[in-house]
Amino acid sequence: MRTIAVEEHFVASGFAEKGAGDDPGEGDTSETSLTNRLGNLGEGRVAAMDDGGIDVQVISETQLHGVELTTEEWTTLAEAANDELADAVAAHPNRFAGFATLPMATPEKAADELERTVSGHGFVGAMINGTTDGQFLDHPRFVPVLERAAELDVPLYIHPGFPPETVEKQYYEGFGPEVDFSLATTSWGWHAEAGLHALRLIASGVFDRLPDLKIVLGHMGEMIPFMLDRIDEWLSPLTTELEHDVPHYFREHFWLTTSGMFSRIPFRAALAAVGADNVMFAVDYPYSSNEQGRRFIENVDASPTDLEKITHRNAERLFGLSED
Structure with missing residues (x-):
């Protein structure tokens, strides 16, 4: 069974020098360290893919935390990260594909960098990590990025981001550093925010204005599939200026991935929400293991035809990836 994993991470050397992507394991730099x-x-990386039964990775810059950069530094480091990833893709064209890292604080430059990487490097889209300056993608300042993605016919992958400091303090503090951090990020907070990010895009009417815009959400849809009926009941009647109800946009413009969520109930909810044509396999490597992801997808309750779509056909279609 061919497997294309579509949310797999790295840290570029330039960002690493700024302290991004540090291993929580107290400086462990062994071969197996994060x-x-x-x-x-x-x-x-190729050997780890072979060991875990992964044929192709779509690779993106990891989420950055606690890294203070000027907008100029962000632009320079993003371009360098994209070039570094492009070199790796060129060296392993049948194993790697790339998502661009964009300097979102300067949306015009971000749009140009998206075009540069798609046209020049063959990247298949971009990953956007959370909000920028506390603002979601529905803010008017980000129109150039959304328009350029639609024009280039490549998706934007909305990945969870670390919450703004005020939100983190108000919502998630009070239990000790490790519990606070988990509540704010991996166990709840950033998944809820990523789901809100998607709903804000729908409510803004951007998909009526840009009918070719495509969005990818990880982690089985960032809670939305579980809530979709209630969202439809309470939000759709209020968004009367939109051409369709909320579930329509979710089914037509969003693709969901299995990244880091290897549980059958969320998987069934994702399938029910958008159908087998819009669910894709992902591991979230190296934060989750290739072996765990492969073992999960081999044992899900899906027909052989749907499983082919989920493991590779949908990614081939959405990202224009070759079967070779």
């Missing part, structure tokens, strides 16, 4: 796996875009 730091090493994030920084490896060569044979070590």
Whole structure:
């Protein structure tokens, strides 16, 4: 069974020098450490894919935390990260594909960088990590990025982001650093925010204005599939200026991935929400293991035809990836 994993991460050398992607394991730089796996875009990554039964990875810059950068530094480092990833894709064209990293604080430059990487490097879209300056993608400042993605016919992958400091303090503090951090991010907070990000885009009417815009959400749809009927009941009647109800936009413009969510109930909810044509396999490597992801997808309750779509056909179609 061919497997294309579509939310797989690395940390570029320029960002690593700024302290991004550090291993929580107290400086562990062994071959199996998170730091090493994030920084490896060569044979070590390919070997890990082979061991886990992964044929292709669509690779993106990891989420950055606690890194203070000027807008100029962001632009420079994003371009360098994209060039570094492009070199790795060129070296392993049958194993790697790339998502662009964009300097979102300067949307015009971000749009130009998206075009540069898609046209020049063959990237298949871009990953956007959370909000920018506390603003979601429905803010008018980001129209150039959305328009350019639609024009280029490539998707934007909305990945969870670390919450703004005021939100983090108000909502998630009070239980000790580790519990606070988990509540704010991996166990709840950033998934809820990513789902809100998607709903704000729908409510803004952007898909009526840009009918070719495509969005990818990880983690089985960032809670929306579980809530979709209630969202339709309470939000759709209020968005009367839109051409369709909320579930219509979710089914037509969003693709959901399995990244880091290897549970059958969320998987069934994702399938029920958007159908087998809009669900894709992902591992969330190296934060989750290739072996765990492969084992999960081999044992889900799906027909052989749907399983083919989920494991590789949908990614081939959405990203224009070759079967070779």
